[in-house]
Amino acid sequence: MLTFILQYWRNQKAKLLLLLIGALIIATGLNLIFKLNETNKGVVEETLQKRWSSAYDIVVRPSTSRLTTEEYDLLEPNFLNGIVGGITFEQYEKIKTMEHVDVAAPVAIIGYTQLNVNLPNMLKIPDEGLFRLTHRQFDETGLEREMISEEVVHIANGTNELLPRGIGLLPFDQVGNAVTPGSLNLIVAVDPDEEAKLVGLDQAITSSSYFSTDDRAVSLSSEQKHVRMPILVNPASFNNGYHEYELEQLDVPFSSSDDQKKVLQDIASESDLLRYDVKNIQSLSIPSKDLEAIYFNQLQGKKTSNYPGALINEGSQLIFNSGSLEMKEIDSPFPERWGHAFQIDSQPISFTNKWLPPSILPKQGFRPVNSMEVQTTLPESDDLIYLSPVLDFEVVGTFDPEKIAVSKDPLNELPMETYRPASADLVLDQDGSPLNPSVNINTSGNPAGLLTNSPSIITTLDAARLLNGEKSISSIRIKVNNVDTLNEASEATLQELKEQIERDTGLIATVTTGSSPQPVITKVVKEGNTLGWIEQPWIHLGAAITIFRETSAGYSGVVLSIIGVAIIYVLTTSYITMLSRRREFAILLSLGWSQKDLYKIIYLESILLAVLVSIVSLAIESAFFIVQGEGFSFWNWFLITTFSLLIYLSGATWSALNIRKIQPYEVIKVGEYANTSSSIIPLKNISSLALKEMVSKWRRNLLSVASIAVPTSLLVFFVYVTFHLQGVLYTSWLGQFVAVQIGTLHYVTIGVSVLIAILTTGEIIWQNVQEREHSFALLKAIGWTDHAIRYLVVIEGFIVGLIAGILGLGLSYITIYFAFGLIPWTNAYLALLSLLLPTIVGGIASLIPASIASKVNPYESLKKIG
16 A cells, blocks of 8 residues: 555656645644744743732722723723722721732822921011012923912001001011911821731831831820821922912002001002002022922921021821812824823812812812811810811831832833822823923822822821721722732632622722733813823733733634644645546546545555654754754644644545545546536636636635635734734733734744645646646647746636635634724725735746646647547
């Protein structure tokens, strides 16, 4: 049997050459794909593994804090600092005792306190006259220069006359030459032990010490909220705001007693003071950073050299807390760059506080602001009045947020960090035009501002309890045991704990491990006017595990694609072999051979070819081992041997099914054994003749179409993902990084697939040419030239390629639709690529058969018929 096979191959050298080339390409392709697959998969998994761990694995929030953006697995950066309370201490204790919980670190957003500083001898008010002192606080974020507050005071100096009441005119003795600016600072409370275990806050101390068990908040008054609390402070302010003071003298006669009486008699209201002309006497600008430095220095008993006489108030009032932004989804101006876009509109700021003027905050803001004023009873009065809580600070130490043990890697940094101020980049102007370079946007202490503030004051959890009650915890960040490795088991553990927390507490639990920042653009609109578009790194939940699953599936898909194209090739080879050997097999059956004998021939041929693939693969693997020093992968070699055997046996099985249909009487038949039908295609030119020949042998040509359509659809899909949509792997910064690591593999796969497609198509057209030798002889006999014959066969190749391109384009669009939910109708280059490449492939595959057809000798061929 083996001798018979070898003799057949010796007689059919051209067929043998094609079989050997096919086996060589399959062996090389499989070996290269497995090698690249192993290397790239290792790189991707290593990359994802390094970025799997984060500062915390799960964050727990109140049920009222759910965001509309979560339906896209997106969370706004630093939005935790906009949640004020909502979790009880009982719920916190329950979570701490749950299985798998290693660390449960709560954060309680207490609110904003105003740190007031008295700066004496700053004003130079002349001895006599009426003066206007205007104090304005500005917020300089980079997006706009916004006035946060404005206060106007009129001062009378150098007179003993009685000043009118209720018009804001104060004597100099009451005002003096000092200014008293203040800075709003956020205070948060933590559990010192849990915070140290989670982010190493105790290791970020830069002076003095960390919280001890003796550092506890104490209530100083049972009638009103007056609390003394231990604090850690961050002396490095992020606030870019400043205070401006403008001292102006009113242009009125005020030197004599008569002048003073006359002027004061004419003033009935503050508007009367505003009607006078003024001249500027003095202007001051005091950075908010300086105020914070003065305040924190004096809390620690230090002086500030450039403000030697500065004094701070003994107690600080807790004034405001602020809420979260309200986002609405809009169409992205550049969907290729930003898949999601939102809009935030300013709203009027309204709060009720008996002792604070509305001018302490701007009229419009992006966040709701609530007064912390509480109802209380003073000892000296039975009347209920409202006061803001009073805080006394005891500085335990200072801390540096940069030394906190959270990720600094932009590929897996969680934007929901407590200690870092939010930031953004202004990337489009108010007209939607790109800015180059972009402008950095910061926060500067405005509670109603666009970006959340990070706390400059950290206190203990019991302080939050005294001030805001049992429901004062805003969020809980959880570290889970044994989820350090990126795999499905770790993901299952996280999801199980998440579901348990939500089931047992009614809170929202979000898995943050394996997340990655994703660029999102937001349109900022204030009072109906667009300020611009900002880009921020929102958190894309589950990016790492999604990429892990997608790349794993992608690698499997790459291998299966090359195997699929190889199977098509082998099926084609088997099919063509059956066509060419059908008469031979019929003769053998007529001579007494059984069908089992024929089965043995084709299966043995397949096994020999599979062994050849295995030997070539072994040689390639050994070459990698010798030349590049890589370890020899027996597993890869075993898989390639197994897959090659599967591929060739599938072709043998196809042939075996066709052998059953062969009858001995077919020795007198030639051509394709399928039933033929009359053609409905009119013969008008060479193209219609080529199309008729293709339709008449549609089974074999369908295999050729499939062999070209598969790599074409893969190519169109990969090009779309890589260059245009930047698809699933590009939905986060981590995904973009990983996608760069795996791009080569896909295109190598396509190259191997295209080579196999050329072989498949070439072999089918070759068989077509052989069966039509007499037809070509007749055409040449009636005057067709060699060029016309070649042109006819090449046109057949082009038609096969064109049909394959149309099919491949359809397959790729279907794949894109299921992957991304859209069809890229407007991408003309995809359609052009899909049609051009396979048409060229079909043309290349037909060149050798066309040359053979053109060399047919009419006399010899027609003589055989006779």
